[in-house]
Amino acid sequence: MVATAGDSQAAWAIALRADLEALPAEQRRRLRSLQPSGPASLRADDSGSDRAPLLDLASNDYLGLACHPRIQHAAATAIGRDGVGAGASRLVSGSRPVHAELEQALGQWLGRQRVLLFPSGFQANLAAVQALADRHTLVLADRLIHHSLLVGVKASGARLQRFAHNNLDELQRRLEQARRDQPQRRLLVLSESLFSMEGTSPDVGHLAQLCARYGAALLLDEAHALGVLGPEGRGLGHGHGDVSLISGTFGKAFGSGGAFLAGDALVGDWLLQHSGPFRYTTALAPPLAAAALAALEWIAAEPQRSTALLERARRWRDRLEACGWPRPEGDGPILPLLVGSEQRALALQQQLEQAGLLCVAIRPPTVPAGRARLRLVLRHDLPSGSLERLLAALGKP
Numbered sequence: 001m002v003a004t005a006g007d008s009q010a011a012w013a014i015a016l017r018a019d020l021e022a023l024p025a026e027q028r029r030r031l032r033s034l035q036p037s038g039p040a041s042l043r044a045d046d047s048g049s050d051r052a053p054l055l056d057l058a059s060n061d062y063l064g065l066a067c068h069p070r071i072q073h074a075a076a077t078a079i080g081r082d083g084v085g086a087g088a089s090r091l092v093s094g095s096r097p098v099h100a101e102l103e104q105a106l107g108q109w110l111g112r113q114r115v116l117l118f119p120s121g122f123q124a125n126l127a128a129v130q131a132l133a134d135r136h137t138l139v140l141a142d143r144l145i146h147h148s149l150l151v152g153v154k155a156s157g158a159r160l161q162r163f164a165h166n167n168l169d170e171l172q173r174r175l176e177q178a179r180r181d182q183p184q185r186r187l188l189v190l191s192e193s194l195f196s197m198e199g200t201s202p203d204v205g206h207l208a209q210l211c212a213r214y215g216a217a218l219l220l221d222e223a224h225a226l227g228v229l230g231p232e233g234r235g236l237g238h239g240h241g242d243v244s245l246i247s248g249t250f251g252k253a254f255g256s257g258g259a260f261l262a263g264d265a266l267v268g269d270w271l272l273q274h275s276g277p278f279r280y281t282t283a284l285a286p287p288l289a290a291a292a293l294a295a296l297e298w299i300a301a302e303p304q305r306s307t308a309l310l311e312r313a314r315r316w317r318d319r320l321e322a323c324g325w326p327r328p329e330g331d332g333p334i335l336p337l338l339v340g341s342e343q344r345a346l347a348l349q350q351q352l353e354q355a356g357l358l359c360v361a362i363r364p365p366t367v368p369a370g371r372a373r374l375r376l377v378l379r380h381d382l383p384s385g386s387l388e389r390l391l392a393a394l395g396k397p
């Protein structure tokens, strides 16, 4: 029997329904609207207008720039000058002076020859992997890398091997084996400078050295580190020339949206000439480019903010540990409080919200079973007394 259009529609609907029905109730996600309501606070639409806003311990706006007047003013001015959207791809008629200005300023700040902007970090990662890998390439990726990088590997057709999180000995064994098997093969290593669910960082200097020794390209996702970690917030890849390509996003410490790739002139030119995710997409909206430029100027002028944030992160880790909680790994502004079961993580999230604190439970499948956690995120504009509020709301471990 020949399938009709109606039958094939039914087939996709049946497949989607089956997937949704197989999803355990506790893993069903829902969207919740939250309205910024003063520094580091958000008001939930479902909590009643008489409830106090929630202290934001969940967003990645590490430097509090999303609602900073200077950044808002830069975006508003760009809307007046350039319009809201760019109206076309960078290669058609969408390039504005603010794009070139931002690319040059970032290149200078990061010490990289070429920077190209993308509408999102997801897209930038896709482009980056496609630039550095083809179907003959072997990709060696940290087990916990971001989903967008895995999608990039799939799109490139490369073969994928994963190494245990931040385990550079295992990476070295795999690189050695790969070189022994095929001395001329293209190799690509993927890692992040601050892992968003773990709060951990690799030894980037050692990682870059290993890649250079075995002739592997290195793509470092600096999404969570830029503005916060490394010399004056320039990321952990800063000063390591052996990092082939850096990806960064403006959606976190920069407080807006959009992203970039930074590398040498060769990879920059390849991306410009060949990258589908760069060529076939509307250019980054001018107000976002202007906001990112203003954020960059702010970050470059006030490096002491990131130092103060890291100092606060160390104090929070010390106090949590002193109160009997497992010390959150790493030393950046992401503090994962490991609590074990999914139920306990959800109960603690609710308990904190009752006390006016917004902090999200991260559960399987985002993290392995038995390693559910509260993901505490620190930011520069938290009011004093926030740590005491948190400790009181958490109660005894």
Ligand SMILES: Cc1ncc(COP(=O)(O)O)c(C=O)c1O
Pocket: 119, 120, 121, 122, 123, 125, 146, 148, 192, 196, 221, 223, 224, 249, 250, 251, 258, 259
């Ligand atoms: C490590 C990492 N890389 C890339 C991205 C994607 O960035 P964007 O939000 O700009 O798409 C994210 C954000 O979720 C991320 O956490």
